[in-house]
Amino acid sequence: MKIIRAKEFKAQRAWGALDIANMNGITTRLHWTDEPYKWHINDGEEVFVVLDGCVEMRYKEQGLEKSTLLNVGDIFYASVGTEHVAHPQGEARILVIEVEGSV
Structure with missing residues (x-):
């Protein structure tokens, strides 16, 4: 059993992560960041x-770059190839x- 206080988590580097669970090859991780990731x-x-903060998610659909602003509680689902x-x-x-x- 684990209790994780997400708002208290801060990694030593951008995109640092706390591993929460690995369920049959599917990982659940809590990330902290203050810098962009990379296109992937x-x-x-x-x-x-x-869970905390605000994230601009940029993504490509049919070769066109789009973006959306994600706030606390918002979920972005990236299907295979997104x-x-x-x-x-x-x-x-x-x-x-x-x-x-996964990357």
Whole structure:
């Protein structure tokens, strides 16, 4: 059993993570960041939940770049092949559920 106080978590570097669970190859991790990630495509599907802060999520659909602002409680689902990059607006804490070892 674990109790995690997400608002209290702060990593030593941007996108540092606290491993919460690995359920049959699907990982759940809490990330802290204050810097953008990099454009990437995950090895599988990804669920991205903003727990604290605000994140601009940029993504590509049919080669066109789009973006949306994600606030606390918002969820971004990246299906297989979705190219995307997260740009936090200040500090953010994000719950990410994805295939183990994914980018």
